[in-house]
Amino acid sequence: MSRRIHLPILLIAILIAAISGAAIASSSRVTVRSVQAEFRQEKYLKILRSPICSSGRFLFQAPDSLRWEYTKPFRSVLLMYRGRIRKFVEHGGRLIEENGMPVDAMQMVLADIGNWLAGRFTDNDVFTVSRLGNMVRLVPKQEGMRAVISAIILELGSRPGLLDSVTIQEGGGGITRLVFSHARLNIPIDERLFRTP
Amino acid sequence: MKLCAFQVFLCILCGLLNGCARQAVVDNTAGFSVMVCSDAEIYRCGQVYPHGRWQFVHAIDFSLQNGRGSQLIGVTTVDGEAIKCALLTIEGLTLFAGQQREAGAVPEVFHRLAPFDKKGFARGLFADLRTLFIPPAGDATMQCGSIDGDPACRIYRYPGSVDIILRDNGCWTLLDRNADGHVTRRVTTRNCVNRQMYTVPEILTLATGHYTLRMRLVRAERLSGRDEH
Numbered sequence: 001m002s003r004r005i006h007l008p009i010l011l012i013a014i015l016i017a018a019i020s021g022a023a024i025a026s027s028s029r030v031t032v033r034s035v036q037a038e039f040r041q042e043k044y045l046k047i048l049r050s051p052i053c054s055s056g057r058f059l060f061q062a063p064d065s066l067r068w069e070y071t072k073p074f075r076s077v078l079l080m081y082r083g084r085i086r087k088f089v090e091h092g093g094r095l096i097e098e099n100g101m102p103v104d105a106m107q108m109v110l111a112d113i114g115n116w117l118a119g120r121f122t123d124n125d126v127f128t129v130s131r132l133g134n135m136v137r138l139v140p141k142q143e144g145m146r147a148v149i150s151a152i153i154l155e156l157g158s159r160p161g162l163l164d165s166v167t168i169q170e171g172g173g174g175i176t177r178l179v180f181s182h183a184r185l186n187i188p189i190d191e192r193l194f195r196t197p
Numbered sequence: 198m199k200l201c202a203f204q205v206f207l208c209i210l211c212g213l214l215n216g217c218a219r220q221a222v223v224d225n226t227a228g229f230s231v232m233v234c235s236d237a238e239i240y241r242c243g244q245v246y247p248h249g250r251w252q253f254v255h256a257i258d259f260s261l262q263n264g265r266g267s268q269l270i271g272v273t274t275v276d277g278e279a280i281k282c283a284l285l286t287i288e289g290l291t292l293f294a295g296q297q298r299e300a301g302a303v304p305e306v307f308h309r310l311a312p313f314d315k316k317g318f319a320r321g322l323f324a325d326l327r328t329l330f331i332p333p334a335g336d337a338t339m340q341c342g343s344i345d346g347d348p349a350c351r352i353y354r355y356p357g358s359v360d361i362i363l364r365d366n367g368c369w370t371l372l373d374r375n376a377d378g379h380v381t382r383r384v385t386t387r388n389c390v391n392r393q394m395y396t397v398p399e400i401l402t403l404a405t406g407h408y409t410l411r412m413r414l415v416r417a418e419r420l421s422g423r424d425e426h
Contacts, residue, residue, distance in 0.1 A: 041288075041289060043270075043285060043289045045272065045283055045285075045291065045294070047272055047274060047281050047283050047294060048252075048254075048272060048283075049252050049418055049420060050418075052254055052270060052272070052285070052289075052415070052416075054287065054289070070287055070288075073256040073270070073287075073413070073415050074256055074268050074287050076268070076287050089267065089268050089287075090258075090268070091258060091260065091266045091267075091268070092258070092260070092266070096266075098267075148290070148310065168289070170290070170291055172291055172294070172307070172308035173308075174289075174291045174308075176288075176289035176290075
């Protein structure tokens with residue numbers, strides 16, 4: 001498979017990370033209706049003297065609504081609502097919808113949400129999944145995808161249903177680490193937040 | 198799996214960075230009145246470029262003339278004539294990493310994802326970065342003067358020249374001209390702060406006839422001799 005098709009894979013990885021938190025909650029006897037948290041993203045590269053930091057928040061509403069939002073250094077919003085995925089980026093001071101979201105790949109992930117929410121946190125079409133203690137490791141099955149993302153490591157939090165961090169290892173050696181904070185479980189979320197940026 | 202529109206857009210971006218910078222955005226060879234250089238002009242024109250080893254992180258807003266655009270995060274390390282660069286998506290995915298040791302040298306690419314593996318992309322990218330961060334090399338000579346009433350320095354290099362127009366607010370405008378005197382790249386700056394002999398702009402805008410890069414400074418760091426970057 002060509003490497004060309006994998007540019008949006010990090011978005012898929014983020015979706016998995018966000019949804020996995022809810023899945024883990026389900027498997028630990030907590031019924032997940034919603035999850036919301038802030039995150040800080042740190043990017044490590046060999047060329048970088050110190051990591052690049054971004055920040056934002058994510059909101060998840062079972063079964064399939066998601067808002068993944070960066071607030072710094074850019075504003076960018078990924079929305080998933082009833083199977084429809086849209087991404088908005090700030091351009092010229094306004095949020096503009098990006099066309100051409102990788103719907104095929106997203107649907108592969110969406111197909112697994114049901115399994116994960118039922119606590120069946122197992123292999124899927126995209127990743128091989130293994131778990132050791134509080135660490136869950138996702139390894140892309142396809143070689144072409146591994147050249148871009150070699151592994152995603154989820155660190156489960158001490159509180160059921162929440163993640164402490166997600167580490168995304170790139171095939172080229174870069175590392176992206178997402179650390180979550182101010183996480184809240186099962187707090188009602190306004191549905192409009194999943195529909196509009 | 199079909200190619201998504203975003204990737205088609207990136208292909209267009211790569212093609213533009215590859216080829217379009219050679220085309221003129223404006224012909225403005227006239228209007229430079231030669232004057233004797235003052236110490237202040239020599240000093241300020243020298244501060245347009247960083248001295249020593251620096252690393253910059255920019256949030257880059259890319260836009261085409263038709264209004265379409267995208268966002269990237271750019272990491273640039275300058276060390277004398279050498280430049281290292283990485284381009285990332287806002288989600289953190291590395292799209293490109295490479296270096297060019299000196300002007301005209303073949304870029305060395307460490308990492309690239311399609312369509313940033315397109316032939317000529319790296320060379321176009323480093324040409325843009327040299328315009329922004331590296332003074333003209335070789336046997337460059339400088340004249341002082343004024344353009345539209347503002348003090349200016351014109352640096353002659355082969356081929357072409359660079360005009361640096363000094364603004365009242367401490368910032369500057371840079372016009373990169375080809376051998377015919379046509380401006381191929383125009384750089385404007387905003388919110389400039391002087392740091393260690395370099396006037397660091399918060400906003401750098403590089404415009405060609407086909408695309409504009411608006412670069413907002415996230416971080417500027419002077420690197421010490423111990424930093425291996």
